[in-house]
Amino acid sequence: MNDLIRQSAATLAGAIARKEVSSEEVTRAHLERISQVDERVHAFLFVDPEASIARAREVDQQLAKGALSSPLAGVPIALKDLLATKGVPTTCGSRILEGWKPPYNATIVNKLHAAGVVSLGKTNMDEFAMGSSTEHSGYGPTHNPWDLERIPGGSGGGSAAAIASFESPLAIGTDTGGSIRQPAAVTGTVGVKPTYGGVSRYGIVALASSLDQAGPCARDVMDTALLHSVIAGHDPHDSTSINAPVPDFVAAALNADVRGMKIGVIKELQGEGFQSGVLQRFNQSLEILTELGAEIVEVSCPHFEYALGAYYLILPSEASSNLARFDGMRFGIRVDDGDDRSVEEVMSATREKGFGAEVKRRIMLGTYALSSGYYDAYYGQAQRIRTLITRDFVAAFSQVDVLVSPTSPTTAFKIGEKLDDPLAMYLNDIATIPVNLAGNCAMSLPIGLAPEDGLPVGLQIIAPAMADSLLYQVGSALESALIDRWGGLLISEAPSL
């Protein structure tokens, strides 16, 4: 098989299963690609080639014995660096965890291991997943493979860039306000935020526990469906994990049919603030969906305009509590230790040195929103908005099967462009945040390049909670129509690096 790095995970898994190629060969090809391009892309924070090759050999042996049956056996993957990996550095993009090796694996990591998926390493991210550009990593930014001077989105910019630069066919991301979908949109890849509780959060370093959800990243819809099916399912270690059978996402992706389906366009997510090329590609996709037999209906979600405000109170509130555990006592770095220092002094010095600017900003914001005298006006009010947004979704889904919007209001911006303007940065997530507040599921898939800058544009499909299969059905229908037009995936247009 030629050009192993450009194949889909499904193709690679098939070839490995048929013994046309070994997992070791596939893994070596991707490690070789990483060594060639990652100095420029900086998608990875940690790679251990020997460990990856050793694991690939093990998988090859298990496959030879017939001891492994999984749709992704032998295929390599990149893991966002907030997944706990036993004995393997896990930093969350933060200096406060520099050098820390977790004593246990996240459930997702165990599931991937059991499925014979081979880890290539850990990917870069905005520190503790706070950001939309991966510029807030404590270890330097990741670069967008489409234009190395631009951001790859965030917080999962490392995972998206690893896929877009053909360093890995698959990656795991996490999505608290858009951290899987927005990076997918700006790198021309596919990313899915599953229904809240659909994938275990055990061993994922928490940002905002009522919003966080891990999900699959890949270059096409079928690969995300395959990966989703491997990582999904109930986990007794996660009390918020949904105890219900996992739907057949692969069957849904094969059922690429939108005939008779009602697809809602969210009125509030298409006008002001959206780049013209983004809207142009979005409207073309609506025409394609109509040609495929879907009915496009405009729906109004009047409270979405308050989603950003509610999110930037709820997220910092939860984050400021969750990040209290990083106190320099049990793990990570410790600063200014000494017999003459009190525990408060050591904690404050450690957190001051270990956390970056955006993390401190959000901890301060959350501490404020939760403090006595302000709680009702901010956090309490934000939770009421959350109810109204959920009601907007319920009303919309009583009229349509799925909703669509542009994933991100703009294409990838230049590194540094919005770094000192937190409010401008927060606007990147305007279309993705409502989904996290309500806990339902969504996918971003590439729909073309914006004419004005030649950069990828993503379309977001939103489905009700527990209806993730609809994402794969609609996503694969639109994707196959676009492939027919383009003669291949959009990502094949990306620069070769």
Place this chain on the structure above:
Amino acid sequence: MTDSAANGIDQDLVVHLGKLARLELTDLEVEHYTIQLEQILGAITSISEVAAADIPPTSHPIPLENVYREDIAVPGLLHEDFVPGAPSFEDDRFRVPRILGEST
């Protein structure tokens, strides 16, 4: 000392928040965060105008209920699992700075 804004953000409050959050902020950071928190909160105050008090708050997207399991002992982490990740470890315990006010 900056003027106190509608949401109460001034440098004294930012210093106080830093103490609550265990962040040893520099003077420059206090100055920056005072401006930025004011800007961010200013941009999102519109939410106070929308939801009436009779709207129930949502703290979580799915109904949460307590999860129980059988009370069966299962193997947990061993000392040797987390010693390498600890900043300071002594006599099978995490070594921490003094936690009481009196000097040593």
